[in-house]
Each structure stands twice: as C-alpha cells, then as structure tokens.
Amino acid sequence: MPDNSRTLTIALSKGRILDDTLPLLEHANLVPKEDVRKTRKLMVDGPTINGTMVRFLIIRAADVCTYVERGAADIGISGRDLLLEHRPHVYEPLDLKIGVCRLCVCGPKELVEKGAPKEGSRIRIATKYDYLAEQHFLKLSVQAEIIHLYGSMELAPLVGMAERIIDVVETGNTLRANGLVEETTMFDISSRLIVNPASFATKKALIQPIIENLREAVDRNSAS
Ligand code: PRT
Ligand code: MG
Numbered sequence: 001m002p003d004n005s006r007t008l009t010i011a012l013s014k015g016r017i018l019d020d021t022l023p024l025l026e027h028a029n030l031v032p033k034e035d036v037r038k039t040r041k042l043m044v045d046g047p048t049i050n051g052t053m054v055r056f057l058i059i060r061a062a063d064v065c066t067y068v069e070r071g072a073a074d075i076g077i078s079g080r081d082l083l084l085e086h087r088p089h090v091y092e093p094l095d096l097k098i099g100v101c102r103l104c105v106c107g108p109k110e111l112v113e114k115g116a117p118k119e120g121s122r123i124r125i126a127t128k129y130d131y132l133a134e135q136h137f138l139k140l141s142v143q144a145e146i147i148h149l150y151g152s153m154e155l156a157p158l159v160g161m162a163e164r165i166i167d168v169v170e171t172g173n174t175l176r177a178n179g180l181v182e183e184t185t186m187f188d189i190s191s192r193l194i195v196n197p198a199s200f201a202t203k204k205a206l207i208q209p210i211i212e213n214l215r216e217a218v219d220r221n222s223a224s
Pocket of ligand 1: 171
C-alpha cells in the first residue's frame with residue numbers, strides 16, 4: 001500500500017464543472033502543475049503544502065464519491081445529484097455554488113398537460129438516477145419501471161421507450177429541443193466539497209484551512 005499520510009489527494013471530475021472548479025481551487029493555492037483540461041494523465045501533481053504533497057485525480061463525475069468514500073482520495077468535488085443517488089459515507093462541508101441545476105421529472109408536453117401519474121398507475125422512467133426515481137414514485141404510490149440509461153435521457157420518450165425521464169435540467173434548452181417539459185422539480189442541485197471522514201480526522205490541520213479558503217472563494221463569487 002502506498003504511504004498516503006504525506007499526500008493529500010483531491011478528486012475532480014473531468015466533465016462540465018471542471019472549468020468552474022479551477023478558479024476556486026486557485027484561491028486555496030491548489031493549482032495543478034499541468035493543465036488538467038488538456039492532459040491525458042489521470043493523476044496530476046499539485047503544490048506541496050507544509051511538507052504534504054497535493055495531487056489531483058481527474059475522473060468521471062459519478063466516480064468522485066467512490067474514490068472519496070474509500071479513502072483513495074481525501075477530498076473531492078461532486079454534484080449533489082450524485083451524492084443523493086449514491087449516498088456515500090462522506091462529510092459534505094461546503095456548497096461550492098457551481099454546477100447549479102435541478103433534478104426534475106420531465107415528460108412530453110402533451111402528456112404532462114394531462115396531469116401527473118395517478119396513484120396505482122404504471123409508468124416507465126428513463127434515468128441514470130435509479131434510486132432517486134424509485135424513492136420518488138414509491139412516495140406517490142406510482143408503479144415505476146426504471147429503465148437505466150447512461151445519458152441523453154431526453155431521447156427515451158421520443159421513441160416511446162418511457163413516459164417520463166428523471167434528469168438534471170439547467171437552462172431547459174435540451175428539454176425544449178426535444179418537445180419535453182418539466183413536471184416536478186425534485187431537488188435543487190449544485191456541486192459540493194466532500195471529505196473522507198478518516199482523512200478529516202487525521203489531516204484536519206491541512207483540510208480545515210482548505211475548506212475555509214474555498215468558502216472565501218465561494219463567497220467572493222457570490223458577491224461578484
Ligand atoms: O460525463 P459523464 O458521462 O461522466 O457524466 P455526466 O455527464 O453526468 O458528468 P458531467 O461532468 O457532464 O456533469 C457533472 C455534474 O454537473 C452533474 O452531476 C451535475 O451535478 C452538474 N450539472 C450541472 C449538469 C448540468 N448542469 C447539465 N445541464 N449535468 C448534466 N447536465 C446535462 C443534462 O443531463 C441534460 O442532458 O445537460 C443537459 C441539460 O442542460 P440544459 O441546459 O439544456 O437544461
Ligand atoms: Mg457528460
């Protein structure tokens with residue numbers, strides 16, 4: 001096993017929130033030594049802080065919480081949608097207020113106008129949020145068949161594979177382009193800083209100031 005006591009590992013997702021993440025990290029003096037948007041390396045060195053080497057993992061958004069929960073990364077940045085879906089055992093000390101969107105039930109306009117699915121009815125839901133979908137329709141006593149997709153959920157109703165989708169919506173442009181509308185907003189979403197609980201206990205002197213610096217950067221973003 002590598003000695004992780006003198007390193008601090010930060011898991012970042014390589015997708016859409018990376019561009020908004022980097023300026024926040026910079027405010028906390030956490031600057032990768034290479035351009036993480038361009039490199040094909042999955043692990044990139046960062047600065048050394050009080051003798052501890054920082055390194056970054058550049059991974060799929062949905063994998064960040066797995067690395068942090070298992071202690072392969074000490075801290076990470078993950079969308080709240082993924083945290084609600086996967087429910088990792090991690091601390092969530094800070095809302096970074098980036099990647100803002102909402103998790104919604106959506107469907108074809110004509111269908112949504114007829115009203116929400118009735119108690120006891122059966123519907124097919126295309127989503128990558130299987131757990132959240134199941135919970136949502138369980139509460140409504142609607143029998144939901146969950147069809148797991150990995151992306152482009154908006155297509156499923158167009159080809160008659162599902163009556164509704166559950167997905168994140170930002171501007172609503174993708175929905176509109178595909179003749180879909182929002183039916184219900186389930187959760188407001190933004191990206192969160194997450195911390196492995198054991199790391200927080202053993203590396204608190206290092207992690208606490210990082211949280212405070214990031215908090216300052218978030219407040220500065222909100223003010224501007
Ligand atoms: O890329 P990968 O397949 O690994 O996964 P991913 O596509 O989920 O990751 P990524 O990096 O694209 O998204 C990471 C996180 O960004 C998500 O977990 C959310 O917390 C957040 N986020 C914010 C979004 C959006 N906004 C967003 N608009 N994630 C996805 N979208 C997609 C959405 O799925 C839909 O297809 O954009 C489309 C809707 O956008 P609008 O603007 O047309 O409404
Ligand atoms: Mg993506």
